[in-house]
Amino acid sequence: MSKREIPRKAIYRLSIYQRCLQRLRENDIETVSSTALSKAAGVKPTQLRKDLAYFGQFGTRGLGYNVASLSDVITEVLGRTRLQPVILAGVGNLGSALLRYTGFQKEGFEITAAFDVDPNRVRDRKIPVPIHPESKMISFVQENSVKMAILAVPGSSGQSVANDMVEAGIQAILNFSPIVLEVPGEVVVHNVDLALELENLSYFTR
């Protein structure tokens, strides 16, 4: 069963399930049914079971799922068993906030280095990560075998920085720049476009 034939949305939901399972684990709950877990995750029970079925059978009929072992399975599937290093390019407003954001560490990621055209630009709060000049990015990525990157530069330089990332060997980019990135097919890009999300939401207000 190849990776490519599993729906992206299913993969995304695995992360949601994972988070719910962690909360159950903290509360020392050992077993959970697809109905209960799916409700916590905001999806339908059948969908949860279908999602898990892409990877195997992990439940016990009549009983449900073992919280700990299901969590381990998902961790394994998502490839987060060992911490993935991540770099960030563009230490402006948003980039700074992302560097200080504690949610990443909590989920097992560490932003190991940041890059900016002006590493010495005045920034207010202490940022817990070294900021290097952008020209050092390619060599850093190669020397440390970094596979994931966060792109938080202005739209005007987004494509060129992304090109550098690809050249250096980055395989997945979380893109906050408000542009459509062109990258080779083997590089995965997820776009988080804040202004677009707002604009889109406004459609749903009467």
Next chain:
Amino acid sequence: MSKREIPRKAIYRLSIYQRCLQRLRENDIETVSSTALSKAAGVKPTQLRKDLAYFGQFGTRGLGYNVASLSDVITEVLGRTRLQPVILAGVGNLGSALLRYTGFQKEGFEITAAFDVDPNRVRDRKIPVPIHPESKMISFVQENSVKMAILAVPGSSGQSVANDMVEAGIQAILNFSPIVLEVPGEVVVHNVDLALELENLSYFTR
């Protein structure tokens, strides 16, 4: 043709088209074909035409679309003709960055007020928006008929703040809290879960 039968994804893409059109406008380009515009937006030409077809016929066969008038049509459809006021709850790392983020103004939104449990908390840079105590949120929303809100509080207080938003009359929430919000069906929630996005991306690195 009711709003509900138009795919959400199509609405989302309208925002992308809009942004591309603005760039064309700035460059004084008067006409654009579906092929050219769709390429800039990262979609297929047929999809662009289908998306527009939900709302009417705006092109000229053999020629293409008038950039200015198509842009106006999309603006009208998205309901962004007049500036939509937006409030933000939770002025922490991420909330502060969002308040300073210039991308929103550029797309025609203004965050008119921010709310936090501790409005006097030490924050580094000058934030260009008044920060009120969270207890004032409901009355502010009602008095100013605010319809959109950004939720950037920690997960632990996310649901209760969302409840206040709903009670006050907020119709659309852009949710940055890492939780599944429960809201009435008529309230639209879009989730932006940064840690989840990273975790999800890691699946695509070999």
Next chain:
DNA sequence: ATATGTGAACGGCTTCACAGCC
């Protein structure tokens, strides 16, 4: 009795093919 696993039906979005118009 209760809950999972899954083939089949369903629904919705995307793509195709081509008719219609400039």
Next chain:
DNA sequence: GGCTGTGAAGCCGTTCACATAT
């Protein structure tokens, strides 16, 4: 010839119904 508009076909993900296991 070039490009839009659109019914039809295709595809993919979700939901259903129920067989299966404890």
